[in-house]
Amino acid sequence: MGSAFAGKPTWVLVGSGALEHARTDHIHTAELEATAVNQQELRVCVEDAMTALDSYGASLASTPGGAGWLHVQHVPVRRFVAEIVSKVLALNAWAPFASAPGPLVPAPYEGLVGLRSSSSREYLAYTVTWSGIAYLLGAAAPYNPTRSAQLRNRSRTSTANREPSLLPSNLGRQDVLALSWTSRHAATLMPVLTELARDGQKSLLLDLATDPTERCSAGSATGVELRSAPSDLFTLAGTAEGLHLPGDEHVVHIKGQGVQLARIVRILSVLLETSGGCTQPSWRTLVRVESWLDDMLSTTRPHTVLLSNDTSPLGVLAAHAAERHGANSVHVQHGAWTAESVTWPALHSRDIIVMGDRDLALGRAWVRHPQAEVHVLGQPRFDTLASLSRQAQRRYLEKLLAPGGRVPARIAVWACQPFSPDHLKSHADLLLDGLGKADGDWGLVIAPHPAQGADAFASLMKRGCGPSVALADPRVGARGCLAGADALASAYSTCGIEAALLGVPVLEIGPPGERTLDLAGHRLATRCDNTGDVAEALSGVGQARTPIQQAALDAVCRWRGDSATRIARLITDRASSGPRAGDSTHQDAGVSASPQDEGVSAR
Numbered sequence: 001m002g003s004a005f006a007g008k009p010t011w012v013l014v015g016s017g018a019l020e021h022a023r024t025d026h027i028h029t030a031e032l033e034a035t036a037v038n039q040q041e042l043r044v045c046v047e048d049a050m051t052a053l054d055s056y057g058a059s060l061a062s063t064p065g066g067a068g069w070l071h072v073q074h075v076p077v078r079r080f081v082a083e084i085v086s087k088v089l090a091l092n093a094w095a096p097f098a099s100a101p102g103p104l105v106p107a108p109y110e111g112l113v114g115l116r117s118s119s120s121r122e123y124l125a126y127t128v129t130w131s132g133i134a135y136l137l138g139a140a141a142p143y144n145p146t147r148s149a150q151l152r153n154r155s156r157t158s159t160a161n162r163e164p165s166l167l168p169s170n171l172g173r174q175d176v177l178a179l180s181w182t183s184r185h186a187a188t189l190m191p192v193l194t195e196l197a198r199d200g201q202k203s204l205l206l207d208l209a210t211d212p213t214e215r216c217s218a219g220s221a222t223g224v225e226l227r228s229a230p231s232d233l234f235t236l237a238g239t240a241e242g243l244h245l246p247g248d249e250h251v252v253h254i255k256g257q258g259v260q261l262a263r264i265v266r267i268l269s270v271l272l273e274t275s276g277g278c279t280q281p282s283w284r285t286l287v288r289v290e291s292w293l294d295d296m297l298s299t300t301r302p303h304t305v306l307l308s309n310d311t312s313p314l315g316v317l318a319a320h321a322a323e324r325h326g327a328n329s330v331h332v333q334h335g336a337w338t339a340e341s342v343t344w345p346a347l348h349s350r351d352i353i354v355m356g357d358r359d360l361a362l363g364r365a366w367v368r369h370p371q372a373e374v375h376v377l378g379q380p381r382f383d384t385l386a387s388l389s390r391q392a393q394r395r396y397l398e399k400l401l402a403p404g405g406r407v408p409a410r411i412a413v414w415a416c417q418p419f420s421p422d423h424l425k426s427h428a429d430l431l432l433d434g435l436g437k438a439d440g441d442w443g444l445v446i447a448p449h450p451a452q453g454a455d456a457f458a459s460l461m462k463r464g465c466g467p468s469v470a471l472a473d474p475r476v477g478a479r480g481c482l483a484g485a486d487a488l489a490s491a492y493s494t495c496g497i498e499a500a501l502l503g504v505p506v507l508e509i510g511p512p513g514e515r516t517l518d519l520a521g522h523r524l525a526t527r528c529d530n531t532g533d534v535a536e537a538l539s540g541v542g543q544a545r546t547p548i549q550q551a552a553l554d555a556v557c558r559w560r561g562d563s564a565t566r567i568a569r570l571i572t573d574r575a576s577s578g579p580r581a582g583d584s585t586h587q588d589a590g591v592s593a594s595p596q597d598e599g600v601s602a603r
Contacts, residue, residue, distance in 0.1 A: 009102035013110075013130050025096035029130050035090040039340070039513075045085045045254050049264075050078060052252035056261045061242035061283065063290045067320045069243070069272065069283060075312045075343045076126070076271050076280050083127045084136065084264070085254055091133065092255045101257070106131035106141045111148030113270040117420050122211045123451065124276045125420075132267060136259050146270050171225070174300035175201040176571065177327070178307070179318050181208040181278040183450045184381075184494075185308035186216040188334040190224075191380040191564035192306065192571070197223030199572060204300055208289075208314060210234045210277040213474065214450065233292065235275055236284040243269035281313055290317055297325040303575040308334040310348045319348040328574055329369075332380065332567060335494050336556075337362050340515045347372070351574065353567055355379045355497075355557040358522075375570060378563035385483075385501060386561055393484030400470035401443040408443030408468055410541065412507075413485040415478035415493035418452040428460050430509055431489055434534020435467040442538060443468035445485070447478035449493070486541050489528075492517045500524040500548070501559050507537050522552045 013029075054070060061069040070077060092098050112132035116125040128136070129148065135141045145152070176196055180186045186207075193203045201223065207216040208229045216226055243265050251258035272283040281289065297305075305322035309315040310331045322329040331349035337359055339345075345366045352374045354363050363374035398407045414431055416424065435442045444467055446457050457471055472481055478495040482488050488499040489507040496506045496519055506525035508516040519525035523546075526537040553559065 009100040010105060011097060011102055012105040013107040013134065015107075027094055027096075032087070032090045032094060032130075035093050037086050037089045037093070041255075042082065042085060042089065045089065046078065046082050049081050049085060049252050049254065049259070050074075052261060053077075053081070053264065056250055057243075057245075057265050060245075060265070061240060063287050063317075065290050065294065065321065065324060067286075067290065067317060069240070072286055072313050072316045072320075073272060073283070074316070074346070076276075077268055078344050080126050080128070080268060080271060081264070084133070084259070087128060087130070087133050088137075088254045088257050088259065092257060104130075104134040104137055104139055106134040106139055106144050108143050109145070111145050111151065112141065112267055113146055113151060114148035115150050118418060122277050123279055123418065124274070126271055128267065136263050136267065137257060138260060146267065147274075151270070151274065171204060171227075171296075171300050173202070174204040174225075174302050175575070176203040176304045176306055177296065177300055177302040178203060178205045179208060179305070179314065180205060180216055180308065181210070181314060182214045182309075183209075184334045186214075187381045188308045188332055188379070189306060190216070191383055192332065192567045193224045195564045195568035196571065199568060201568075201572060203306075204296075204302075206296065208233075208278050211451070230292065233288060234277055234281060234285055236288060237273055237275040237282050238284045240269045240272040240283045243272065278314060279312060286313060286317060289314065290321060293318060293321045294325075297321060297327065301325075302327050304328045304330055304571050306571070307331050307349060311342075311344055311346055316348055322349075328571075330567075330571055330574075333359065333363075334379075334381070336492065336497060336517045338492070338515060338518060341492060342366075351375065351570065353377050353570075356555050357558070358555045376558050377566045377570070378558040378560065379497075380564035380567060382498060382501065382557065382559055383561050383564055385498060385559070388483040388502070390483045393481050395484070396476070397445050397470075397481055397484050400445055400472065401468050409441040410486040410538075411443050411445060411484070412487045412489055412538065413445050413447055413472075413478055413482050415447050415482070415488060415490035415495040416449050416452060417491060417493060418449050418456075421456065424456060425459075426511070427491065427509055430511075430528070430531060430534060432460075432466050432469070433531040434528070434538060437531060437535035438538035439535075440539070440541075443470070445470050445472050445481060447472040447476070447481060447495075448474045450474065450477055487538060489534075491515075496525060497557050501553060501557060503548070505537070505541050505545075507534060509534065517556075519556065522555055524548065524552055524556060 058068050058070045110129055110131040112129055112135050114127055114129050116127045118125040131144050178189050178193060180189055193205060196203055203224045205216060205224060205226050207226060209215045245262040245265055247262050250261045252261055275282050305318055305327045307315050307318055310319045319329045329349035330351045331347060332353040333355050339362060346368050347366045348368050350369050350371060352363050352367060352372060354374055354376055355378055357376055360374055360376060397411045401408055435444055460469060478493060482495055482499050482504060483502055485504055487505045487507060488496060489509050490496045491510045492515060496517055499506050500519055506519055507528045508520050508525045509528050510516060512529045520527040528534045528537055
């Protein structure tokens with residue numbers, strides 16, 4: 001950036017080569033992007049921006065069923081708005097600009113919306129470019145396309161589900177309609193559907209995954225039918241006409257900078273016009289999905305719509321459709337919650353099933369349904385933990401680490417998240433340096449997240465020295481090998497909870513201030529924010545530890561091995577009795593669950 005003329009400061013985006021001889025105030029945009037932003041201030045500003053957007057443009061487009069664009073697409077929109085706010089705050093934190101704010105001139109021909117790097121196979125990490133920031137702050141951008149070349153060149157069919165399109169005409173009446181679009185959803189919901197089938201309840205599981213590795217397997221449960229979405233459902237792109245607005249005087253103020261709302265909506269239209277698969281469907285896709293769901297619900301007439309995510313676009317749409325068709329909506333929490341980790345604190349289903357006692361307060365604060373109830377019933381995915389073979393999983397880990405024959409005495413498993421490459425590397429360096437300094441002979445098995453590409457770890461596998469490192473098969477993941485580990489490390493993978501339930505030592509890693517599941521706050525993990533912490537925690541593995549209290553485990557996950565059964569019973573009870581407002585058998589939110597009861601429910 002350079003500054004300069006006519007009495008009023010003008011800040012110009014230029015190529016980095018032009019800065020070599022610059023005599024005016026300047027900074028590389030990479031330095032701005034590395035600026036630490038106060039997270040509390042960021043959250044407040046994002047909330048203000050979303051409130052302004054809702055008031056300004058929520059009514060600009062709706063599905064035929066009455067679901068507004070901002071309501072359904074709130075999660076991807078909010079993530080993008082957070083990118084905008086973060087860059088505006090970083091720009092304002094640069095002293096020369098803060099002391100002399102002025103117009104920001106775009107770089108010629110740079111797209112306004114681009115993509116950040118991500119280790120996720122499918123997820124599109126949209127971002128606003130610095131020319132996009134200039135445009136939002138009021139600059140003319142006649143030669144700037146809305147999309148970067150990378151976005152323009154994306155294949156429109158790259159996210160297509162190629163399974164045969166199956167018409168709903170032969171489905172008949174179903175008791176429960178369930179939706180899944182990730183392997184975590186399928187693993188969470190399938191045990192419940194199996195239990196429902198044992199009670200004579202017929203279920204239809206709709207697989208909406210657009211990544212082949214996230215698909216559901218048919219299973220062998222009689223009474224559970226599996227169908228895939230039409231093969232072309234998620235390939236639809238096209239203009240969102242209602243979001244292309246003329247300029248006006250409406251702005252939202254971010255740290256003193258007036259950001260034009262019409263221009264925010266125009267940039268957001270890129271998200272709604274791009275085919276982004278099941279996690280970020282285009283607006284045309286959502287309109288078509290709603291019609292398809294309406295056909296499914298009209299044909300099957302279920303008493304319950306079962307979800308494992310009712311906050312991202314497909315989940316919001318499904319909960320909305322269930323309400324219109326008179327079906328009860330039930331949401332089963334599939335991953336751990338923290339107040340900071342949820343993009344949009346909103347739950348739309350009638351019944352919310354949460355894992356542990358600590359989730360009650362969050363669930364109660366986030367519910368949107370006027371008759372919503374929150375129930376602590378554990379995690380059906382964890383029901384089978386007690387039956388895992390530690391010996392078999394240990395043999396798998398040893399086989400990965402010792403193709404030549406030598407096996408490390410101790411093995412740590414790293415349960416990853418689909419972070420950016422730089423973020424992953426920082427965690428890898430922390431872990432591997434700590435492993436190298438820890439007492440004993442340690443090896444590391446990297447377990448990719450289900451949505452993560454294994455190629456994200458290619459550089460780590462080439463390290464020439466230090467502890468032995470191996471990569472688990474993505475189909476196995478951390479869940480398939482953690483029981484055989486001496487320790488599990490992660491920032492906030494739900495596998496940390498599974499490891500704690502099995503008594504495997506857990507390390508919550510990341511630099512100071514990075515969010516975790518806060519298992520350490522319940523004395524179920526050790527917080528490690530530097531190499532010394534990692535080495536100390538690993539060196540203590542095998543030493544006598546204070547027994548973990550059941551209350552600490554229950555706070556994080558109420559684990560009795562019967563969560564699927566209890567959830568299935570709640571679904572059938574609700575179907576037979578209808579809404580139970582004021583039901584005296586429901587406990588108050590402050591009462592702890594015992595092994596004999598149904599968990600805690602809260603209105």
